[in-house]
Amino acid sequence: MNSRWTDGSMQARVRKRYAAERRFRFAGLFAVGLSMLFLAILLFTMASRGLGGFTQFEAALPIDFAKTDLFLDPAALRGPDADQTIAGTDLEGAISKAAAETFGPSAEQMFGAAAARNLGRRLLKDPGLLERRETFWLPVGSAIDVAAKHDGDAAAEKLVAQLQSKDQLRRRFNLDFLTASDATDPSAVGVWGALKGSFLTMLVTMVLAFPIGVLSAVYLEEFASRNRWTDAIEVSINNLAAVPSIIFGLLGLAVFLNVMHLPRSAPLVGGLTLALMTMPVIVIAGRNAIKSVPPSIRDAALGIGASKMQVVFHHVLPLALPGILTGTIIGMARALGETAPLLMIGMRAFIASPPSGISEPASVLPVQIFLWSDEVSRGFVEKTSAAIIVLLLFMLTMNGLAIYLRNRFERRW
């Protein structure tokens, strides 16, 4: 027995080693705890501010269409041009007149664009309403909504109190927020247009960046000979992944809009620009994933007479796919949250209707959030937070889908 291992100084060293280990564990725990705390604060702030954006106060408003000066013909609403007839009618005027009559002159502005839209829809559904006096629950304007949810100006607060005492105010889920598009009136805005724009943009990005990125990675890793050219390409790709995104926006502006004259503000151009940005990420992740496939698998396939391409597509690529998909998820998530390059190609325009194709003008969620956060009206505050929640849910869904696909590919082996 050697006393070297049992004497005091050795014991002290051992204790010091364990103490260092404990300190390190504690530091790690602290870091994780801190980030969990920040995440919790973020989620709580967003939820507390944003969840209100998904609800909307409605007030009961009796309207007697016979007494209004609309002169709407029920027959016209049953005809083929009903949409245009409604659009050409001053429903907002009729509503404010009815509101002033019912709740007093101060209530003239209590309803907004959302109420007119709502009323128009109901009239289209049932033109018979025009012939009788009817009480409608209509979404109140932004000022009243804010006053009812939090606290607004004195006049609005007074009106809310008056409505609540008569039980003429109720809170409803705001389906319009998910189905409508951008508007000037915060009570009438919705995220559908931006959501659809984001979806179409991501589609274009995915369709371009994934195959091109993966095939580039496969070519560079499996087929290209190593020389000065491939080295230069590798360095360029690595640098591209680190280029600030707004530079890609400038590139998109210069090439896609000014040279190729593609439609401004369209998901097509947005998708092209974001594809440029995402591709290097996919190429790098793809090359690493392909590199990590053990060479013994390649030998095995070559040894029984598989061609180079069969080796790559039957063995290497399926084994590398989970890694490639991980890189793609990261790249796509970054592209989905990107604002700066899209501003450069004109996607910050006010678009009041959802795009019907990839060449129609559209907005995307992060830009929509940016635009709303710039608005003066108080009603936009909770709409901004609500849109952030929608964006995060969209991102979670997208990533969840990708992770599900990845796990399925992994389980096949």
Place this chain on the structure above:
Amino acid sequence: MKEKMPLNATTPVPTPSAAISAEAQMRGPSTVKEESYQAEATAQREPTTRVPEVPASNWDVPETASDRLPKMRADAISVFYGQKQALKDVSIHIHDDRVTAFIGPSGCGKSTFLRCLNRMNDTIAGARVTGKIELDGQDINSSAMDVVQLRARVGMVFQKPNPFPKSIFENVAYGPKIHGLATSKTELEAIVEKSLKRAGLWDEVKDRLTESGTALSGGQQQRLCIARAIAVDPEVILMDEPCSALDPIATAKIEELIHELRGRYAIAIVTHNMQQAARVSQRTAFFHLGEMVEYGKTSEIFTNPREQRTQDYITGRYG
């Protein structure tokens, strides 16, 4: 010493390997140093000039091929990795009714030579092969020979078992599939069954063909790789140290398998284990520092080598 004791008692195979495997393990060149530390082992050790015991029965294979053309003929093969010459002027004939063993210390070029025979060296960047290799009289580097077909005709089993991460069935069926050897599913199933039976694996895996090939034990994986190579009906099978990652029992099974496959396929095997070469082969080539020092009947190489270097290697002076 202790871990090798059970082997003697439990090895069930009736091949020559059983008779000498325990002793072979004890006296292998890698264990010579270790033995010298143990007094009892030293007492048992024979003088360094002894030759390993090999079963004479293994060498009694009739020499029918002597007047026939060799299956593969390698003529003046040199291999360069960049500037470095890994193989110098090697000429060898491989006959289709024999097992040819390549022995030699690590880095002597025996695996490099084996990989020339089915042009696996093509996949290594910077590797350059000179000389001529013929398969049935046809130059394998000529434009008339397709490298993909060559590799199907000259199959390979690697040092580390490398089954595809797919089902056992898929592993064996892959070769026939890509070469279009089976026209129907039943035909493919027949090929898979035949190959697994020849590789002595059928009874162990017939009920779990859909399980992953990587879930098998190391020895089973190596036999699966042999079944995979057999499935495309090759003419030559190259084995690159097929047992170096396996335990003695799995090794004995693979050696038994080599005995059974002999005569059906020309077999060339690279091995570090001289006793293994003595057990399974009829011809042995000794490589040293990129040169082929001696090539001849296994019986002669191991009992009466012509070259001093061969004598030194076989008796454990170096390697």
